[in-house]
Each structure stands twice: as structure tokens, then as C-alpha cells.
Amino acid sequence: MTGTPQRKYRSDYQASIYLIDRVSLDFDIRDGSTRVTARHSVRRNPQLIGTGGRWWLDGRDLRLVSIAVDDEPVADGALEVSETGLWLNGLPDRFTLTVVTEIDPDRNLSLEGLYRSDDMLCTQCEATGFSRITYFPDRPDVMSRYTTRVEADAERYPVLLSNGNCIESGAAGEGRHYAVYEDPFAKPCYLFALVAGDLGVIRDTFTTTSGREVALALYTEHGNEDQCHHAMASLKDAMAWDEATYGLEYDLDSFVIVAVGSFNMGAMENKSLNIFNTACIFAHQDTATDSDFARVRDVVAHEYFHNYTGNRVTCRDWFQLSLKEGLTVYREHQFAIDHGSPGVTRIEQVRMIRDVQFPEDAGPRAHPVRPESYVEMNNFYTITVYEKGAELIRMMAQMAGREAFTKAVKHYLDKHDGQAVTIEDFVLAIEESTGLDLAQFRHWYAFAGTPRLRVSSRFADGRLSLELAQATPATPGQENKPNFDIPVSVALFDDAGQVVRAPEIVRLIEQRETFVFDGLAAEPTVSVLRGLTAPVRLEFDQPDDALVRLMAHDSDPVSRWDAAQSLYMATLKAAVTAHQNDEPMPALGEGMMTAVAALLADPPDDRALLAEMLTVPSATQIGEAFDAIDVAAVEAARRYVKREIAARFEAELERLADAHAPSGGYVFDQVAAGRRRVFATALDYLACLDTPAIRKRAQAVYDAADNMTDRMAALNALQDLPGEEREATRADFAERFADQPLVMDKWLRLQAATEDGDTAARVRDLLADDRFDFTNPNRVRALVGGFVRGNPLGFHRADRAGYALVADEILRLDAINPQLAAALAGLLAPWRRYAEPYAGGMREALARVGEADLSDNTREIVDAGLGDQAGP
Incomplete structure (x- = not known):
């Protein structure tokens, strides 16, 4: 507890007075405590004139054993120690700093710094966990080359790992052993990692395009090795994809992942030694669902992609967090689209933005993708910084074109290799490479809130006039918003669903602009904001028949799904209002029923897309349609609509479930996962009717399941159906x-x-x-x-x-x-x-x-x- 929190401001940034060229760390791991000896080669920052002599080092929950400058103990008058760090005074321009601290990993429950997870010791240093290991300028713009020596009991900790290449190992006497690692690349301290434990391992290799063989290893607690093979395969897929897509070849001789049971985050991209939450590594058909398999694939790829977009080029300060995270999430999104159902993968990304990021933008902690201030940096690992940040990258990629944008990213990485830079440096590199003018686009990084894009159309004399208008609500600390640069994808279809104007991107720069499409034989159906080309709320009142056409014929899966969501929402909003006014629930909209009937009669080939289009909007989406969320009314409306759909289409849903019922052995691929998804969707609808037949069917699915996806589909169907079937399956699940x-x-x-x-x-x-x-x-x-x-x-x-x-x-x-x-x-x-x-x-x-x-x-x-x- 630190009393009144101190807010940090981006405008106060100052470069570090001293830089550290080399860091030598020695960890002496003993029962009850670990002694850390750190030797740093320090020099005054040559870019700062007239400074030096006084230096702040961060440090928390440390016992300072000794501190020396050029091997001479620091005098009491030259040292000021507090709960959060220390000041050193009277320092020369160049010196060697030696700091010895003691820490207790066993008692460190914060899961920052060095701590125990079950039988292993591991680290988590991002954002400021390194200051729980030793006194150090814990900031990303101090980049150093690290050599790490780890010594521990050989029987209790046979595996000793750190960043880089292992250059030495051996016995250390009295049943102890050691290992020395050298990382040839300069990195900030947040990328430091260490693991010590008695661990199982699976190994593999990857041959790069230049012919180098990279040794791959994935460590976990003994007995879990069989759950790690999918993660290893995903790593190799990510390495190959990054070479093929961006020309980025891995730069060290080994790449290691360690799966940890107690971890605050999903994973951490420490240079060459990635530490993962087990939830983002373990994937076996008996214990993981299709969604778990996809998550493991994508998170493994994300952390690997950080090797360049985050590690080789990193952030100058933590206000620039989206520099690495937004760009790497975008790269992860590309990878996921290329390795799954492209349309459904993008729909899942859009849902994340709408269900989680839009509410964050409308809440008390709405903040720009690049925040201007913070109290505690860990609070800014948010969906806005990550997912909205990725959407900003995606907008630039769409405006430039994928090939030109890929070249621009390479230009950025080449220009700033080995540096700690800012978001402005990235945007400038994109402008330099593509020729785009992104002056107004920069507002996206500086201002919070979700712009509202209002669309209206007028057709006359073969000409469609499409008026676009933007407005952004006030957010805490930012009452007035500028106009954003909003790319909007537009396509036009005729009544038969044929394209009459191919998709194109228009850019809304002003508050209101009109875009004209000439030479049309008849009034077209407009598809707008296709694929969510910008993270905005779309307000476009279209008739049901136009939405039904888009559902059936739009070439963009997100637009087809969006049309279905709009049809559902009309009835759901009416049902919420009816519940609030204690009135009878409204009849289901005819357009919605026509659309559902068409989906069931003529489903899309991509079965995962069928499941998405049959799924009614989430409670979050329904609530966000109102000024104030009435929880009971939203839940009542959603259940009513689901139950009515189930009752109206019971026979069709039963046939759908039969056609997609479990069969054959488990395989995780797009087709099989889509089939399982449709089956689960049909089962969920039928469960709304709560018949003895559906209860028995769900239990039978559970009993016969050879994989966790089908097992969870059965359990979810029985979720709110109390009775012997639910209790029996849950009891078996808990025991099994x-x-x-x-x-x-x-x-x-x-x-x-x-x-x-x-x-x-x-x-x-x-x-x-x-x-x-x-x-x-x-x-x-x-x-x-x-x-x-x-x-x-x-x-x-x-x-x-x-x-x-x-x-x-x-x-x-x-x-x-x-x-x-x-x-x-x-x-x-x-x-x-x-x-x-x-x-x-x-x-x-x-x-x-x-x-x-x-x-x-x-x-x-x-x-x-x-x-x-x-x-x-």
C-alpha cells in the first residue's frame, strides 16, 4: 500500500540519464531465499547534455545486501532507499554497478518477479516485475545485453533456463549445478526470463528458409507432455507463416516455451524463453474444446510473432504499449484467418470488439489506444490497447493494401531494429513506405471512444447517394472529439444478390460526406462497413428484405452475419421494451423468421458460419442498444427469442442436429470443428424446449463423447435443466x-x-x-x-x-x-x-x-x- 497513488503522464517522459550496455546476473537459489548478484556496465546517456550524477533505480520487496560502484561500497550519503526504489548520488560518467539483493520466491504471491508455481520457480517481468528481482531502471527504453548464471539444487531443479543460448553448464558442488545463458540481442528488462524446476519436455526442430536448424523445446510439469503437441505444431506453423508472409526468420539457435500453472497473464514473449499459462498451451481432445485448440494455436503464434514486433523493436515507454501489442495482435489475426475459417475467425474478432471493447470505451475507464496517463501500468493491458490497437493496424493495412502494408512493416523493422521507439515512429514508417497521408488518422491513437457512423442512402435517376456522418460521444477527460479518418468498405448488390458495384473503400474524413455511385439500373442493396473496416458503431436503417438479401448473398461473411444480427436485434429490442412495460412479448419479426428458415433450408458451406448466423446476439450486445442496461429484461428477451425460434423450427433443428451429430474420431480442423459447432448450436436451441427427449439426448451425447467439445456441448445444453441427467453428468465430470x-x-x-x-x-x-x-x-x-x-x-x-x-x-x-x-x-x-x-x-x-x-x-x-x- 503506497498512500495516494501517483499518476504518471506521457508528457513527462524523459530519457534515462544512464544507459546499461551489459547486465550480468547471478541467481543463487536456496530453500527459503534466492540471492541475486547483478553487475551492470553503465554509462551516461550521450544524448543528454549536462546531466548525470544522480540516478533512480526501481525496486520493490527486496532486501538490499550490498551495493557498490566500481567495486567500492556506496557511502551512506550517496544512497537513498525507499519502498519503491533507491537513488544513487555522485555517480561518474562510466562505472560498474554491483547490486546484491535477496528475495523470497516462495512467499511472492503477486506472481510478478521471481515466484513459485507449484514445484517450479519462474518469472514474470512485464510490465515492472523485474524491480521485484533487483534494483534496476525498470523501463523499456534501457536496453542491455544479458548474461545470466543460475545455480540451484540439482535434484530439485534439474532444469535451469534463461534467455538466449546456453554457453556453459556443470556441477557446482554439494549436489548443486549451474547453467549460464547469453542473449546476444539487447533487450529491456521486462523481457528477462528465468525458470528452474523438475520438468518434462517435448522437443522438435525447425529448419529456416536459410537452412539453419532451430532447436525447439516445450517444458511442462511431468505427466502433461501429451497435452503439448498441438502447441508445438502451432509454433512451427507460426515460424513458417512469419517467414512466408513477412520474410522474418528466427534469429537464435533455440526457442523454448515453459507452461506454468499460476500466471496472471495468458503468456509472455520473453526473448527465446516464452512463459505461458497452461491454459494457453495444453490442448488434447480429452481435455480441451475446439475453442481451446484455436486459442492455443493463436496465442503461441502471437508470442512468437513478438520476437520481431516487440522484442527486436520495442516500446520507448509503457504509453506506447500498443506499438507492440496492437501490431502483434493484428499479425495474430492474420495468422488465425489463414489457419481457420476466414469468415468466422473475423466474426469472432468483431464480436470481441463489440462485446468487450465498445463497452470499455463507454465506461469509466475509457482511454485512448495510447493512454496519456496511468497510475499502475498493469491496468492498461486492456482490450482497447490490444484489440482496438489491432483494428487501427488493420485500417492502415486496408488503406495501403496487404502487400504494400507488409513491405511497410518490414521497412519499420529494418529502420528501428534494436531500438525502443514510439507509435509515432511506426505510423511515420508506414507513411514513408506506402505514401499514405495518416495525419488525421493519428487521432485514433490519441482519443478514446467509439465513433458512431450514421449511414443514409438516396436513389434517383440511376444514381445512389450514400451519406456518411460521424460523431463520437464524450469520454472521461475528453469531452470534445475531432473528426476521425474512417475507412468504410462499400459494395452494391441487385435484388437477385448479384454484385453491381465491386467492394471499394471510401474514407470519411469530414463530419459528413456524400459518396455517389452512378450508372445503376435499379436501386441496389447496400453492404457497408464490410468486415468491420473500422471500429465504429454502425447506424444504418435498412428494410428487412435488404437484410435478408445480404444474409443470403453478400460475399463478405461478416456482412452476412451482421445482417442476421440486425434482424434478431429488432425483435430483441422490442421484447426488452415489452418486458419493461409488463406487456405481452411481441411476435417474432417476419424478416428474422424468413432468414432463419432460409438458413436451415440452404445453409452455407462453411458450417461454422451457419452456427454464427443462427446464434442470437449476446446479452452484452442487447444491453448496449439501450441507454441503461436492464438485466432482467435483456435476459427475458433473449430467452424468449431463442425459445420461440426453437419451437417454430423444432423439426428442422432436430434434423440439423442429426446431420451434424458426432461421428468418427476427433480431428481439429475447419470442417470437423464447424460440424461440432453446428451440432452444439442445434442442441442449445432444442434445450430451450426442455423436453424429456432433449435431456436424454444430451446425456447420451455426454456418455458417448470421445472429446471435450462434444462433452461440453452436452453439459451446456443441460446447464439450466435441473434433474437427474444434469446431476449425473456433472458428477461424472467432476470425478473423471x-x-x-x-x-x-x-x-x-x-x-x-x-x-x-x-x-x-x-x-x-x-x-x-x-x-x-x-x-x-x-x-x-x-x-x-x-x-x-x-x-x-x-x-x-x-x-x-x-x-x-x-x-x-x-x-x-x-x-x-x-x-x-x-x-x-x-x-x-x-x-x-x-x-x-x-x-x-x-x-x-x-x-x-x-x-x-x-x-x-x-x-x-x-x-x-x-x-x-x-x-x-
Whole structure:
């Protein structure tokens, strides 16, 4: 706890007074403590004139054993030590700094720095975890070449790993051993990594285009090796794709991944030694769903792609986080599209933006892709920085064309190799290479909020006039917004669904502009914002018959899906209003029913796309259509529409389920995964009817399943159908997978999302269960996060027990893992988006949290939610 949080501002950036050319680290790992000896070759920054002599080094939860300059102990008067670091005074222009610290990984529950995860020691240094290892300028613009020596008990820690190439290893006496690693590439300290443990391993090799053989290794706790082969195959696919697409060849002799059970993030791209949450590595048909397989594939690719876009070229400061993350997420998106169903993969990306990023942009912590200030950097690993940042890259790529943009990225990497740079440096490199004028486009990085794109059309005398207008709501700290540069993809179709104007991108620069399309024989159907060419809210009132045509004929899968979503939304919004006014539910829209009937009668070849188009909008999307979210009304409307569709098309859905029922052995590929997805969708609809036949069918699917995807489809269908089938399958599931933590996370989510009974009490019982590990982020996210996101009625219950539960867990977690506590606080912070009585209950719980002595992480989120700060 640090008292009043100190806000950092981008405008205050100053380069480091001193630079460190080489870092030599020695880790002496013992029971109860680890001694770290760090020797640094330091010189005054030549770009700064008239400075030097005084230097700040970050450090937290460290015991300082000794500190010396050129091997002479630092005098007391030249040293000032605080809880967050130390000042050194009277320093020369060049010197060797030696710092000896002691740390206790076993007691470090923050999961930052060096800590224990089960039987291994591992590190997590991004963003500022290195300051929990030794005193150091913990900032990304201090780039050094590292040599690391690790010594430990040979029996307890037979595997010793760090960044770079292993140049020496051997016995160290008394049953101990050591290994020395040298990383030839300069890197910031946030990319440092170390692992020590008794681990199993799978190995492979990859031959680069130049003929070099790279040794690949994936380490995990013994017994989990069979769950790692998909991750290894994904790594090789990513390496080959990056060579083929960007011409980027891996630059070291080895690449190592370690799977860790306790990890705050999904994974970390440390140079040559990537550390992953097991949830992003383990994938076996018995324990992982198709979605899990896809996630592993994409996260492995993401972290590998960071080798260039993040490691070889890194951020000058943490305000530039999207420089590496936005670009690498975009590259991950490209890879995923090339390795799955292209249309559905893009739909999933669009859904992420709409379901998670748009609400963040409308909430109390709305912030630009490049924030202007922060209290705790870990709070800015957000969907805005990552996913919206990727959408900005995608916009530039669309405006330039993929080939020209790829060349521009190469220009950027060549120009800034080995440097710590800014987002402005990246945008400038794109302009230099492509010739694009991105002056106005830069507003996307500087301003928060989701622009609203209003579209209207007028047709006369063979001419279509398409008027586009933009407006962006105020966000905390940014009342007035400039005009954005918005690329909009447009295509025109005739009544038979034939293209009459091929897709093209127009750029909306002004607040309002009209684009004219001449030489048309009849009024066309307009397809606009195809593929979500910009992260904006589209407001375009189109008649049902036009939407039905787009669903059936649009060549862009996202536009087909969007048309279906629009048809569903019209009925859903009417149903929400009816519930609020205590009126009968409306009849289902004729356009929607026509569209569903057409889908079932003549489904698209891509079965995953069929599943998406049959899926009604999420509760989040429905709620976002209203000024204030009425949870009960949204849930009632969504259930009503699903049940009515199921009743109207019961026979067709049964035939659909029969045609896509499990058959043959499990294979993870686009066709097989699409089939399973359609089957699960049909089963979910039929479960809305709650018939004895569907209960028995779901249990039969569970009993016969040879893979987790089908097993979960059955469990989800039985989710809200209390009875012997549900209890039998859940009991079997818990017993069968009791020794599989990631599978038990699925069981926890099922328990938390089940709406019958007192869910809040059930979640509290599970939190107190001896089998629940409160220090493991995966467990907490599964149970508490599963409760909030998967059980809206249980979380938003009238007695406010759901809010109280989450507030209690925030307070309990904040003392040991502030990152996780802050993430939970973010679930209460957007209370203003809700109708009463939900808003009052959420605010009350958040205010109770705010009365406590909190970490900077959690305090920043709570204060923003309560409105005590103007916003980042």
C-alpha cells in the first residue's frame, strides 16, 4: 500500500540519464531465499547534455545486501532507499554497478518477479516485475545485453533456463549445478526470463528458409507432455507463416516455451524463453474444446510473432504499449484467418470488439489506444490497447493494401531494429513506405471512444447517394472529439444478390460526406462497413428484405452475419421494451423468421458460419442498444427469442442436429470443428424446449463423447435443466477430471453460471472448498469471473448478494495479487451503464471496496469507477 497513488503522464517522459550496455546476473537459489548478484556496465546517456550524477533505480520487496560502484561500497550519503526504489548520488560518467539483493520466491504471491508455481520457480517481468528481482531502471527504453548464471539444487531443479543460448553448464558442488545463458540481442528488462524446476519436455526442430536448424523445446510439469503437441505444431506453423508472409526468420539457435500453472497473464514473449499459462498451451481432445485448440494455436503464434514486433523493436515507454501489442495482435489475426475459417475467425474478432471493447470505451475507464496517463501500468493491458490497437493496424493495412502494408512493416523493422521507439515512429514508417497521408488518422491513437457512423442512402435517376456522418460521444477527460479518418468498405448488390458495384473503400474524413455511385439500373442493396473496416458503431436503417438479401448473398461473411444480427436485434429490442412495460412479448419479426428458415433450408458451406448466423446476439450486445442496461429484461428477451425460434423450427433443428451429430474420431480442423459447432448450436436451441427427449439426448451425447467439445456441448445444453441427467453428468465430470485443473475450471464455470438455486451461496461454498486454490488466477477467473459474466441474473440479484461476493473477493485478493483484484474491481466499475436497482447496488459494493487501504492497481480502478478522477 503506497498512500495516494501517483499518476504518471506521457508528457513527462524523459530519457534515462544512464544507459546499461551489459547486465550480468547471478541467481543463487536456496530453500527459503534466492540471492541475486547483478553487475551492470553503465554509462551516461550521450544524448543528454549536462546531466548525470544522480540516478533512480526501481525496486520493490527486496532486501538490499550490498551495493557498490566500481567495486567500492556506496557511502551512506550517496544512497537513498525507499519502498519503491533507491537513488544513487555522485555517480561518474562510466562505472560498474554491483547490486546484491535477496528475495523470497516462495512467499511472492503477486506472481510478478521471481515466484513459485507449484514445484517450479519462474518469472514474470512485464510490465515492472523485474524491480521485484533487483534494483534496476525498470523501463523499456534501457536496453542491455544479458548474461545470466543460475545455480540451484540439482535434484530439485534439474532444469535451469534463461534467455538466449546456453554457453556453459556443470556441477557446482554439494549436489548443486549451474547453467549460464547469453542473449546476444539487447533487450529491456521486462523481457528477462528465468525458470528452474523438475520438468518434462517435448522437443522438435525447425529448419529456416536459410537452412539453419532451430532447436525447439516445450517444458511442462511431468505427466502433461501429451497435452503439448498441438502447441508445438502451432509454433512451427507460426515460424513458417512469419517467414512466408513477412520474410522474418528466427534469429537464435533455440526457442523454448515453459507452461506454468499460476500466471496472471495468458503468456509472455520473453526473448527465446516464452512463459505461458497452461491454459494457453495444453490442448488434447480429452481435455480441451475446439475453442481451446484455436486459442492455443493463436496465442503461441502471437508470442512468437513478438520476437520481431516487440522484442527486436520495442516500446520507448509503457504509453506506447500498443506499438507492440496492437501490431502483434493484428499479425495474430492474420495468422488465425489463414489457419481457420476466414469468415468466422473475423466474426469472432468483431464480436470481441463489440462485446468487450465498445463497452470499455463507454465506461469509466475509457482511454485512448495510447493512454496519456496511468497510475499502475498493469491496468492498461486492456482490450482497447490490444484489440482496438489491432483494428487501427488493420485500417492502415486496408488503406495501403496487404502487400504494400507488409513491405511497410518490414521497412519499420529494418529502420528501428534494436531500438525502443514510439507509435509515432511506426505510423511515420508506414507513411514513408506506402505514401499514405495518416495525419488525421493519428487521432485514433490519441482519443478514446467509439465513433458512431450514421449511414443514409438516396436513389434517383440511376444514381445512389450514400451519406456518411460521424460523431463520437464524450469520454472521461475528453469531452470534445475531432473528426476521425474512417475507412468504410462499400459494395452494391441487385435484388437477385448479384454484385453491381465491386467492394471499394471510401474514407470519411469530414463530419459528413456524400459518396455517389452512378450508372445503376435499379436501386441496389447496400453492404457497408464490410468486415468491420473500422471500429465504429454502425447506424444504418435498412428494410428487412435488404437484410435478408445480404444474409443470403453478400460475399463478405461478416456482412452476412451482421445482417442476421440486425434482424434478431429488432425483435430483441422490442421484447426488452415489452418486458419493461409488463406487456405481452411481441411476435417474432417476419424478416428474422424468413432468414432463419432460409438458413436451415440452404445453409452455407462453411458450417461454422451457419452456427454464427443462427446464434442470437449476446446479452452484452442487447444491453448496449439501450441507454441503461436492464438485466432482467435483456435476459427475458433473449430467452424468449431463442425459445420461440426453437419451437417454430423444432423439426428442422432436430434434423440439423442429426446431420451434424458426432461421428468418427476427433480431428481439429475447419470442417470437423464447424460440424461440432453446428451440432452444439442445434442442441442449445432444442434445450430451450426442455423436453424429456432433449435431456436424454444430451446425456447420451455426454456418455458417448470421445472429446471435450462434444462433452461440453452436452453439459451446456443441460446447464439450466435441473434433474437427474444434469446431476449425473456433472458428477461424472467432476470425478473423471478431478486431477485436471484446467478441466475443473470448466466445471467451476458451469457451477457459477447455473441459475437455479442460490448461486451466490454456491459460489461462496466453492471459494471455501479445500480444492479451490485462491492464489491461482485461473481458478479465480473461472469461478468469480464465470459467475459475473456467465450468470447475469445471479450476479445482479435483488438482494445484492452477488455484488457483495465480488467486493469481498476484491478485498481478499488485493493484499496478495493486486493485478487480479484490479481486474475484478473492473467488473463493478461500469455501474453507470446499468438501470436501477442494479446501478445502486454495484456502486455501493464498489464504494465499500474504496473505503479500504488498497494497492495502486485496485485504487486506480475503484477511483475511476466512483468518479474520483477525471480519467486517463
